[in-house]
Amino acid sequence: xxxxxxxxxxxxxxxxVVGGIYWLLTYEDAGTAMLLFMGxxxxxxxxxxxxxxxxxxxxxxxxxxxxxxxTEEEIGHFSSGSVxxxxxxxxxxxxxxxxxxxxxxxxxxxxxxxxxxxxxxxESRG
Amino acid sequence: MSSHDGELGGxxxxxxxxxxxxxxxxGQLYIGGSLVFFLAGGLMAxxxxxxxxxxxxxxxxxxxxxxxxxxxxxxxxxxxxxPIGLGFANxxxxxxxxxxxxxxxxxxxxxxxxxxxxxxxxxxxxxASHGAAAAGWTAYAPLSSKVGSPGPGMDMWIMGVLLTSxxxxxxxxNLTATVFMLRAxxxxxxxxxxxxxxxxxxxxLILVAFPPxxxxxxxxxxxxxxxxHFFDPAHGGSVVLYQHLxxxxxxxxxxxxxxxxxxxxxxxxxxxxRKPLFGYxxxxxxxxxxxxxxxxxxxxxxxxxxxxxxxxxxxMSFLIAVxxxxxxxxxxxxxxxxxxxxxxxxxxxLGFMGNFLIGGITGVMLAAPPADYQFQDTYFVVxxxxxVLGGGSLFAIFxxxxxxxxxxxxxxxxEKLGRTVFWFVMVGFNVTFWPMFVLGLRxxxxxxxxxxxxxxxxxxxxxxxxxxxxxxxxVLIFLTDLVQAFRHKRPAGDDPWGGYTLEWITxxxxxxxxxxxxxxxxxxxxxxxxxxxxxxxxxxxxxxxxPGPGPGL
Numbered sequence: 291x292x293x294x295x296x297x298x299x300x301x302x303x304x305x306x307v308v309g310g311i312y313w314l315l316t317y318e319d320a321g322t323a324m325l326l327f328m329g330x331x332x333x334x335x336x337x338x339x340x341x342x343x344x345x346x347x348x349x350x351x352x353x354x355x356x357x358x359x360x361t362e363e364e365i366g367h368f369s370s371g372s373v374x375x376x377x378x379x380x381x382x383x384x385x386x387x388x389x390x391x392x393x394x395x396x397x398x399x400x401x402x403x404x405x406x407x408x409x410x411x412x413e414s415r416g
Numbered sequence: 417m418s419s420h421d422g423e424l425g426g427x428x429x430x431x432x433x434x435x436x437x438x439x440x441x442x443g444q445l446y447i448g449g450s451l452v453f454f455l456a457g458g459l460m461a462x463x464x465x466x467x468x469x470x471x472x473x474x475x476x477x478x479x480x481x482x483x484x485x486x487x488x489x490x491x492x493x494x495x496x497x498x499p500i501g502l503g504f505a506n507x508x509x510x511x512x513x514x515x516x517x518x519x520x521x522x523x524x525x526x527x528x529x530x531x532x533x534x535x536x537x538x539x540x541x542x543x544a545s546h547g548a549a550a551a552g553w554t555a556y557a558p559l560s561s562k563v564g565s566p567g568p569g570m571d572m573w574i575m576g577v578l579l580t581s582x583x584x585x586x587x588x589x590n591l592t593a594t595v596f597m598l599r600a601x602x603x604x605x606x607x608x609x610x611x612x613x614x615x616x617x618x619x620x621l622i623l624v625a626f627p628p629x630x631x632x633x634x635x636x637x638x639x640x641x642x643x644x645h646f647f648d649p650a651h652g653g654s655v656v657l658y659q660h661l662x663x664x665x666x667x668x669x670x671x672x673x674x675x676x677x678x679x680x681x682x683x684x685x686x687x688x689x690r691k692p693l694f695g696y697x698x699x700x701x702x703x704x705x706x707x708x709x710x711x712x713x714x715x716x717x718x719x720x721x722x723x724x725x726x727x728x729x730x731x732m733s734f735l736i737a738v739x740x741x742x743x744x745x746x747x748x749x750x751x752x753x754x755x756x757x758x759x760x761x762x763x764x765x766l767g768f769m770g771n772f773l774i775g776g777i778t779g780v781m782l783a784a785p786p787a788d789y790q791f792q793d794t795y796f797v798v799x800x801x802x803x804v805l806g807g808g809s810l811f812a813i814f815x816x817x818x819x820x821x822x823x824x825x826x827x828x829x830x831e832k833l834g835r836t837v838f839w840f841v842m843v844g845f846n847v848t849f850w851p852m853f854v855l856g857l858r859x860x861x862x863x864x865x866x867x868x869x870x871x872x873x874x875x876x877x878x879x880x881x882x883x884x885x886x887x888x889x890x891v892l893i894f895l896t897d898l899v900q901a902f903r904h905k906r907p908a909g910d911d912p913w914g915g916y917t918l919e920w921i922t923x924x925x926x927x928x929x930x931x932x933x934x935x936x937x938x939x940x941x942x943x944x945x946x947x948x949x950x951x952x953x954x955x956x957x958x959x960x961x962x963p964g965p966g967p968g969l
Contacts, residue, residue, distance in 0.1 A: 293605040320660040355601035371435040379529030
């Protein structure tokens with residue numbers, strides 16, 4: 291957990307430091323905004339991990355951990371095969387192509403995407 | 417942990433592929449799809465090289481040539497080199513960290529379908545009225561505006577690239593979550609295999625770089641169809657803004673296409689040198705430094721606009737050579753004194769090192785603004801880019817295929833044919849792209865379909881075309897090798913190379929959830945430790961610790 295936190299903290303620090311230097315040298319808006327945005331993204335993630343650091347202990351961060359220690363650990367449920375992701379993808383593709391070839395396609399793509407998303411959620415709930 | 421059923425039961429093989437959420441099948445879809453797009457992009461390259469074999473226009477129209485170089489570049493970058501890295505990561509990253517699957521398997525499935533659909537949209541734009549996009553893979557405004565590029569081909573390009581971008585972002589989220597949350601006990605961050613480390617850093621780059629691309633493409637589309645003026649100077653917009661947004665994505669994208677292959681090469685060289693990796697920590701920090709610096713060099717592509725701070729971007733670009741040099745130093749240090757085995761994967765790695773070095777050094781030349789002003793938009797840039805992405809990434813991609821094919825299929829590729837492929841591609845590649853440096857120095861512009869006959873450009877162009885055909889023969893032999901491997905089904909065994917990382921512990925191909933058991937993880941070479949557990953020279957209970965502000969950092 292701490293390793294992840296520091297990883298993102300370094301991303302944030304780099305974005306802010308270089309963004310600041312870049313602004314002072316160039317007064318150019320677009321690049322400065324993108325670098326600072328990079329810093330902000332890193333801050334959000336590392337900040338969240340900082341706040342959660344006392345609540346979560348990852349066994350994989352323990353260099354002497356044994357596999358037996360993880361056998362009782364519930365890390366989540368791996369989904370079964372699902373037909374919904376491909377329909378979600380087709381929905382997104384048709385919706386985007388609708389901006390080129392006709393607005394009706396946007397409606398069709400959106401309906402397909404929402405239908406597939408609902409299907410996926412229902413499937414996830416078992 | 418509860419397990420999943422893999423694919424939907426009761427259906428045919430096709431339904432299994434369509435409904436899969438298994439990371440290995442999704443990885444195979446990525447790799448297979450990318451290779452198909454590679455063949456398409458290669459075919460386009462052959463058409464262009466055939467056209468350029470003679471000075472005058474022979475069989476392509478000027479517009480067809482423009483469409484070919486645009487879609488060739490787009491295909492190789494967005495549909496081959498970057499996604500095949502994500503494909504290998506999908507397949508091998510969970511295996512390398514001892515995880516049963518990716519963190520978000522269904523999102524993973526959505527990612528691969530978005531990639532494949534994006535690719536289909538881009539390729540099918542050849543059938544659009546006015547043809548495919550013809551503004552180059554960078555789609556600079558105003559060439560990509562409604563006036564410069566009328567017709568739906570350009571729009572299909574925008575939407576296709578947007579789809580692949582969304583796919584990449586989702587995959588990056590998935591890889592990051594998987595590395596941070598699903599490592600096996602004892603697999604600390606500084607025991608991660610270098611391929612995994614590099615994919616983690618690549619994912620970070622994708623997360624930071626691709627949103628500006630999505631923004632640039634959306635703004636371009638708004639300009640084209642909804643009366644926007646983001647990139648229209650006549651109405652207060654700025655074409656340089658497009659370049660800023662595009663290259664803030666575009667230069668990190670170079671490293672999205674290169675860092676995974678640095679990781680692959682760093683996996684392969686120690687195994688075939690029969691030595692531990694020289695400078696593990698240095699390699700990780702070098703990858704981080706390359707990634708970080710790559711975020712601050714975007715405008716070295718814009719020196720000649722006169723609208724950017726050339727010294728800042730020049731210095732930052734020069735700095736990238738330092739961590740890259742560290743990597744070369746460590747690869748050589750790993751081989752130094754090792755018991756080298758020149759199997760096919762190792763040959764490709766050595767080819768990678770030689771060619772990428774040429775690409776890197778010419779990159780340093782281009783990072784100097786006075787030189788860049790001379791080289792801008794000449795074939796020198798084309799040669800440099802191909803030595804980085806072809807000589808670098810492509811050679812390492814072949815290394816990865818030859819290294820991991822036995823694990824993915826359980827079958828061996830032919831060592832003899834593999835060597836033949838290597839030499840055809842190695843010779844063909846250099847005969848194709850080295851003359852392009854000469855062409856660039858002699859002033860030949862990129863993106864032209866014909867040229868004057870008496871300015872010294874004809875012979876290098878003829879050579880380049882011959883080289884391209886030599887490479888094509890190599891690729892055909894590679895395809896033959898693949899077909900023969902599936903036909904003859906010569907068993908490879910679980911660990912044909914004596915690999916160091918966890919994927920070599922499990923069966924070939926791995927079972928549904930990857931591992932029946934896992935060895936203790938006490939170093940960055942758990943498979944090696946396990947195989948030599950009786951050897952007193954193997955120390956099991958040591959782990960890497962480095963002083964610093966973070967754990968192991």
